[in-house]
Amino acid sequence: MITGEIVSNTILKDSYYKVEFFVPEICAETQPGQFVHVKIANLRDRILRRPFSISDINENGILTVIYKVVGEGTEVLAGLPAGTVCDLMGPLGKPFSLPRENELPVIVAGGYGSAATYLLAKRSPVKGILLLGARSEADLILTDKFAAAGFDVRLATQDGSHGHKGLVTELIPPLLKEKSGQKIRFYGCGPTPMLMALSKMLQKNGFGDGEVSLDHLMCCGVGACFACVVKIKTDNEDGWRYARTCKEGPVFTADEVYTDGE
Amino acid sequence: MADLTVDLGKLTLKNPVMTASGTFGYGFEYKDYFDLRRLGAVVVKGIAMKPSHGNPTPRVAETHGGMLNAIGLQGPGVEKFLHGDEYMPFLRKSGAVVIVNIWGKSIEEYRDVAARLEAEKEDISALEINISCPNIKEGGVAFGTDLNLAHQVVAKVREVTSLPLITKLSPNVTKIADFARAVADAGSDMVSLINTITGMAININTRRPKIANLTGGLSGPAVKPVAVRMVYEVSKAVKIPVIGMGGIMDGDDAVEFMLAGASAVAVGTAIFADPYAPLKVIDGINAYLERQGCKSVKEIIGGMIR
Numbered sequence: 001m002i003t004g005e006i007v008s009n010t011i012l013k014d015s016y017y018k019v020e021f022f023v024p025e026i027c028a029e030t031q032p033g034q035f036v037h038v039k040i041a042n043l044r045d046r047i048l049r050r051p052f053s054i055s056d057i058n059e060n061g062i063l064t065v066i067y068k069v070v071g072e073g074t075e076v077l078a079g080l081p082a083g084t085v086c087d088l089m090g091p092l093g094k095p096f097s098l099p100r101e102n103e104l105p106v107i108v109a110g111g112y113g114s115a116a117t118y119l120l121a122k123r124s125p126v127k128g129i130l131l132l133g134a135r136s137e138a139d140l141i142l143t144d145k146f147a148a149a150g151f152d153v154r155l156a157t158q159d160g161s162h163g164h165k166g167l168v169t170e171l172i173p174p175l176l177k178e179k180s181g182q183k184i185r186f187y188g189c190g191p192t193p194m195l196m197a198l199s200k201m202l203q204k205n206g207f208g209d210g211e212v213s214l215d216h217l218m219c220c221g222v223g224a225c226f227a228c229v230v231k232i233k234t235d236n237e238d239g240w241r242y243a244r245t246c247k248e249g250p251v252f253t254a255d256e257v258y259t260d261g262e
Numbered sequence: 263m264a265d266l267t268v269d270l271g272k273l274t275l276k277n278p279v280m281t282a283s284g285t286f287g288y289g290f291e292y293k294d295y296f297d298l299r300r301l302g303a304v305v306v307k308g309i310a311m312k313p314s315h316g317n318p319t320p321r322v323a324e325t326h327g328g329m330l331n332a333i334g335l336q337g338p339g340v341e342k343f344l345h346g347d348e349y350m351p352f353l354r355k356s357g358a359v360v361i362v363n364i365w366g367k368s369i370e371e372y373r374d375v376a377a378r379l380e381a382e383k384e385d386i387s388a389l390e391i392n393i394s395c396p397n398i399k400e401g402g403v404a405f406g407t408d409l410n411l412a413h414q415v416v417a418k419v420r421e422v423t424s425l426p427l428i429t430k431l432s433p434n435v436t437k438i439a440d441f442a443r444a445v446a447d448a449g450s451d452m453v454s455l456i457n458t459i460t461g462m463a464i465n466i467n468t469r470r471p472k473i474a475n476l477t478g479g480l481s482g483p484a485v486k487p488v489a490v491r492m493v494y495e496v497s498k499a500v501k502i503p504v505i506g507m508g509g510i511m512d513g514d515d516a517v518e519f520m521l522a523g524a525s526a527v528a529v530g531t532a533i534f535a536d537p538y539a540p541l542k543v544i545d546g547i548n549a550y551l552e553r554q555g556c557k558s559v560k561e562i563i564g565g566m567i568r
């Protein structure tokens with residue numbers, strides 16, 4: 001556990017906020033896809049920490065989290081002024097693996113998923129493609145940052161206001177045609193139904209390796225309580241086991257994800 | 263520094279603070295946070311004969327001042343616990359005082375787990391019998407809510423082990439003191455309480471239960487007054503040492519349990535908020551003793567003045 005002072009905490013867009021913590025110890029060890037477990041200061045009567053993906057880090061010890069206000073904890077977090085000190089645990093969890101030189105990284109994201117994969121894009125040796133899905137314009141975040149990192153950004157919105165009208169996974173088949181012959185490595189982060197659809201596509205068609213980052217309710221964040229489990233295919237009697245997303249994940253290979261719910 | 267050692271019958275601990283079963287994994291998960299030897303004891307998550315998946319998800323829900331959980335005792339089973347790297351072999355090397363929490367779906371399973379641990383009991387300091395899980399054979403009645411079954415479980419385990427036995431009592435009964443008497447009579451050397459209080463929460467927007475299992479066990483600060491009352495009642499009813507828990511967040515909370523009659527305490531849910539909570543509880547107890555001019559923590563056990 002590390003105390004981290006909030007350096008800045010500002011609205012990014014709509015219900016998305018960007019908070020920067022000064023935590024050099026965590027920054028020094030962070031790999032893309034890992035998260036911090038934050039005890040939100042001033043969150044009265046609530047005992048649990050909140051997990052947030054590490055969106056970015058820099059050499060000055062500043063760690064960035066992009067979060068959406070969805071409930072009491074994130075609401076209180078949004079009101080914390082610079083100078084407030086929070087307790088952070090991290091970096092926690094298993095990171096994404098970086099794409100190899102001969103692989104084209106394709107990130108499939110929704111919700112805060114683009115924030116959670118930004119460091120991956122930044123560190124990727126090959127500039128790839130971001131497929132970003134959203135209900136409407138309000139949920140399209142960090143597109144400019146990905147573009148600046150050299151990524152080709154393609155959008156899908158359910159209301160058709162930006163890019164393809166429909167689901168983000170519908171952008172995959174045309175992309176495969178366009179890039180046929182290239183080795184692709186998929187990365188998924190976003191709403192569970194999207195990740196299940198992506199994993200299912202990869203399992204069925206085998207057109208590339210993939211990794212997905214799963215989001216589950218957490219308590220301890222270190223593998224001690226078994227609150228955060230998800231069904232993972234395993235070579236045992238039942239064919240599956242409950243794996244802890246905080247310690248054995250949040251990143252799992254698309255192959256091992258159990259796509260029939262949960 | 264006041265003298266923090268406590269005597270729990272055959273078991274002496276360097277300080278009265280343990281971890282509550284299920285909230286500290288198998289110690290391994292917290293190895294990078296602090297030296298486990300600083301704790302009075304590490305109580306590991308419940309162990310049964312076979313590995314078990316546990317309950318469907320979601321398994322937890324945060325509530326005001328606490329949380330509900332229905333983890334469903336996911337675990338590796340006794341063989342893996344005894345020999346897997348992240349379990350007993352790690353704990354042996356760590357030098358921690360280890361208490362193994364056990365459970366079963368039948369009386370025979372409790373006995374068999376205890377016998378298996380007895381056979382390799384080196385570095386195991388005690389067994390804690392969790393009688394809060396349902397007895398599959400008797401149609402799901404929890405061992406911990408039936409006086410007769412509670413007695414039988416403890417008596418059967420007693421037959422196969424010479425390790426100190428702690429029986430962990432369920433608060434989901436009308437007269438918890440009766441259960442303490444029953445298990446003491448069956449040969450339990452100590453009792454620990456409370457396990458979680460059965461509760462429920464519903465998401466009003468989706469109209470679905472917040473926990474897949476429907477009901478879950480409430481823990482955290484919200485349960486503390488109930489736990490203190492029960493520790494008081496039990497310590498009046500039996501002569502064996504009582505280990506108190508339920509919502510302990512700091513040293514002052516722990517002192518309250520000890521004044522009510524507990525000889526030792528366990529810290530559970532607080533660890534999720536702060537992995538160092540058990541250490542802070544130890545420091546907090548010491549600070550209280552110094553404030554009060556006590557030389558030993560033993561002076562405050564059962565020390566409430568009426």
Ligand SMILES: Cc1cc2nc3c(=O)[nH]c(=O)nc-3n(C[C@H](O)[C@H](O)[C@H](O)COP(=O)(O)OP(=O)(O)OC[C@H]3O[C@@H](n4cnc5c(N)ncnc54)[C@H](O)[C@@H]3O)c2cc1C
Pocket residue numbers: 035048049050051052053054065066067068069070071072073074075112115116214215216217218250324
């Ligand atoms: C590995 C991981 C990475 C995450 N990264 C981000 C991120 O980068 N940006 C972001 O905006 N959100 C992220 N989330 C989701 C974020 O943790 C939740 O939105 C947040 O906990 C909600 O807290 P609250 O108090 O506002 O909501 P409430 O609904 O009031 O919270 C009640 C309880 O439910 C838990 N909870 C609610 N929603 C979620 C959820 N989606 N996932 C996990 N727990 C939840 C809370 O932690 C709390 O214990 C991540 C979740 C995980 C597991």
Ligand SMILES: Cc1cc2nc3c(=O)[nH]c(=O)nc-3n(C[C@H](O)[C@H](O)[C@H](O)COP(=O)(O)O)c2cc1C
Pocket residue numbers: 225282283284285307308331333335363392430456457458480481482483485507508509510528529530531532
């Ligand atoms: C997530 C979780 C898992 C638990 N698992 C167990 C368990 O395996 N065996 C057991 O005897 N008690 C278990 N408990 C109960 C605790 O050990 C303790 O009795 C209870 O939570 C009250 O203490 P607290 O308020 O300090 O957490 C669990 C509690 C929680 C919150």
Ligand code: FES
Pocket residue numbers: 217218219220221222223224225226227228229244245246247
């Ligand atoms: S949150 Fe406790 S095991 Fe993952």
